[in-house]
Amino acid sequence: MRDKHLCGWSRQGVQVWGFVALVLMSASPAAGQPTLVDLLRVLNLSAYAPGLGLPHLTGQTVTGETVSVTELRGRVVLVHFWATWCGECRPEMSLFERLHQDFAAQGLTVLGINIRDETPRIQRYAKDLGLTYPLVLDPEGVIAKAYGVIGLPTTFLVGRDGRPVALAVGPRAWGSAEARTLVQALLAEVVAQAR
Amino acid sequence: MANLSTRKADYPKFQELNVQILGISTNHPFSQKTFAESLQLPYPLLSDFPDLQVTRQYGGLSGHPTLAKHGIAERAFFLIDIQGIVRQQWVIQGGEDVVFSSEPLLKAAREVAGK
Numbered sequence: 001m002r003d004k005h006l007c008g009w010s011r012q013g014v015q016v017w018g019f020v021a022l023v024l025m026s027a028s029p030a031a032g033q034p035t036l037v038d039l040l041r042v043l044n045l046s047a048y049a050p051g052l053g054l055p056h057l058t059g060q061t062v063t064g065e066t067v068s069v070t071e072l073r074g075r076v077v078l079v080h081f082w083a084t085w086c087g088e089c090r091p092e093m094s095l096f097e098r099l100h101q102d103f104a105a106q107g108l109t110v111l112g113i114n115i116r117d118e119t120p121r122i123q124r125y126a127k128d129l130g131l132t133y134p135l136v137l138d139p140e141g142v143i144a145k146a147y148g149v150i151g152l153p154t155t156f157l158v159g160r161d162g163r164p165v166a167l168a169v170g171p172r173a174w175g176s177a178e179a180r181t182l183v184q185a186l187l188a189e190v191v192a193q194a195r
Numbered sequence: 196m197a198n199l200s201t202r203k204a205d206y207p208k209f210q211e212l213n214v215q216i217l218g219i220s221t222n223h224p225f226s227q228k229t230f231a232e233s234l235q236l237p238y239p240l241l242s243d244f245p246d247l248q249v250t251r252q253y254g255g256l257s258g259h260p261t262l263a264k265h266g267i268a269e270r271a272f273f274l275i276d277i278q279g280i281v282r283q284q285w286v287i288q289g290g291e292d293v294v295f296s297s298e299p300l301l302k303a304a305r306e307v308a309g310k
Contacts, residue, residue: 055225148226150233169232
């Protein structure tokens with residue numbers, strides 16, 4: 001039933017669903033500039049409703065540093081969940097590295113949350129692909145559970161104000177011009193707010 | 196998860212009976228959105244987090260003290276008619292692997308709908 005592009009990471013008990021109610025019903029931006037909504041649509045990203053908070057995320061990176069998403073407020077954050085065995089994840093890793101290289105200085109933080117791989121394996125993988133952005137360990141899937149992740153890759157975009165902006169379940173065109181425009185639009189938000 | 200997918204597979208049958216399926220859980224809305232996107236469910240998921248009011252009112256909180264303490268609900272189904280009256284309920288025994296068939300739900304819905 002899952003998206004055909006998703007790697008089959010899931011675990012019974014990750015989400016505990018309560019109950020289902022069955023109800024019988026009685027009846028049936030400026031011209032030329034793509035808006036955030038336009039960009040999300042083009043990239044097939046799902047937008048969040050206003051006011052929804054982001055689950056707390058703290059973890060250790062593969063290099064032993066502690067990362068907390070709440071301490072990243074003021075930066076645009078791209079959080080993607082991945083695993084070394086996930087075939088759909090691999091092409092995206094280099095695209096995320098490119099975004100990291102091009103936009104980190106402007107305020108983008110890319111976080112790769114690895115689910116259940118052993119550290120040496122992650123290190124080899126990162127070396128092979130030349131990854132330099134933080135790779136966070138989630139050996140028990142705790143972070144994935146908090147974010148509701150049941151398939152890989154799954155990616156979240158967070159604005160500078162800490163609000164969740166968009167969600168992608170499955171691979172997306174993160175190397176496209178539209179993706180770069182989206183990141184730039186989010187990076188520009190704080191500039192507008194600071195003035 | 197398998198139960199949600201089972202209802203997804205049988206969704207047209209529920210639609211034929213004019214039954215709206217609502218999935219309710221005690222999970223955080225953020226994780227619920229990820230979950231709904233992942234499963235591409237044709238029906239909405241509602242969050243009862245953090246107060247668990249609906250879950251409590253329906254007696255849906257887990258009977259296991261430890262699970263209840265963590266806000267974990269029983270897996271259960273409630274059939275509500277157009278007057279808002281609960282016509283039937285099913286509480287699923289067993290673990291996550293137990294998949295409850297849609298047939299008893301559809302049968303009850305047919306009876307309520309007079310079809």
